Amino acid sequence: MPESSERGALTEAVFYILLSLYTAMHGYAIMQNVKDLSHGRVDLGAGTLYGAINTLLEKNWIRAVEGEEGSRRKEYEITELGKTVIQGELIRLGELIANGKRIAGGESK
Amino acid sequence: MIHVVRKLFWDFEKEEQWLNEMSAKGMALTHYSWCKYVFTETPKNEYTYRIELLDNVPTHPESIAYIRFLEENGVECVSSYVRWIFLRKKSSEGAFDIYTDLESKIKHFKRINTLWNSVMWLEFIVGLANILIGVTNYFNSSSSISLVNVILGGLLILLGLVFLRAGAPIRKKIRKLQQENLIRE
Structure with a gap:
């Protein structure tokens, strides 16, 4: 796999889906997990999640894995490429937060 | 008890809103065909309804895979009409939107x-x-x-x-x- 040439921000949905998939899980569990991680703020719609999963599979950022036996639900997990993307995003977010705090940080009440 | 209502909508969001108002009154949509809505009596506000236009007809493999995914997520496809599908989820399971971004x-x-x-x-x-x-x-x-x-x-x-x-x-x-x-x- 060549180095990712992706630039720019990940969407919130994609960022949280990728984070969730550091542990293999199926669609419904991803929704629950994202909701928990964001303390209820991000409530992914099934259509949005489905579209994101398919795009991420195509980009090879996640892959389908064998689910629990007897379960027909497909499970997914993050790939090495996906992890690289997350690391890149963390650096970008870190820069945003550092700059935000430095410039606007003292003004908040 | 089954109720049949004949109605024509041009705006699917108004149609959605009407289906949810009916659901709030204890009338849950169970079937749709051209301008004909079939409702079954259920406890008030049992379901939240959404309408979606698919890329393909519901019998297309991609649509089948998508509808199965929805069903795994607690979303039931109650009826379809050409490429339109009528979806519902138990209101007790929280807010129901198909697309959130x-x-x-x-x-x-x-x-x-x-x-x-x-x-x-x-x-x-x-x-x-x-x-x-x-x-x-x-x-x-x-x-x-x-x-x-x-x-x-x-x-x-x-x-x-x-x-x-x-x-x-x-x-x-x-x-x-x-x-x-x-x-x-």
């Missing part, structure tokens, strides 16, 4: 806009062809069929205008969401 909402609205546009152009083309045939026949002074063609053509063009009108709120929403999408996701 701007990008996927825009995609869905664009799909609907394309559908209305295609129907509109079809009506316009067939309508104009009919008028043309009618007028040509008139000048060839052949028969009385010409008037039938002209009237039919006129009606089809009117119908085309109805679809032009139906697409207007959708296009407005797309523009608004795209503008929003420039500054946030």
Whole structure:
């Protein structure tokens, strides 16, 4: 796999889906997990999640894995490429937060 | 108890809203066919309804996979009509939206806009062809069929205008969401 040439921000949905998939899980569990991680703020719609999963599979950022036996639900997990993307995003977010705090940080009440 | 209501909607969001109002009254949609809604009595507000236009007909493998995914997520597909599907989820399981980010909402609205546009152009083309045939026949002074063609053509063009009108709120929403999408996701 060549180095990712992706630039720019990940969407919130994609960022949280990728984070969730550091542990293999199926669609419904991803929704629950994202909701928990964001303390209820991000409530992914099934259509949005489905579209994101398919795009991420195509980009090879996640892959389908064998689910629990007897379960027909497909499970997914993050790939090495996906992890690289997350690391890149963390650096970008870190820069945003550092700059935000430095410039606007003292003004908040 | 089963109730049948005949109604025509041009705006799927108003239709959604109406289905949810019916659900709040204890009437849950169980089947839809052209302008005909079949409701079954259920406890009040048992379900939240959403309507979606699919990329393909519901029997297409991609649609089947998508609907199965929805069902795994507690979303039930109660009825379908051409590419439209009627979905519901138990209200007790929390808010129910199919699309929750701007990008996927825009995609869905664009799909609907394309559908209305295609129907509109079809009506316009067939309508104009009919008028043309009618007028040509008139000048060839052949028969009385010409008037039938002209009237039919006129009606089809009117119908085309109805679809032009139906697409207007959708296009407005797309523009608004795209503008929003420039500054946030």
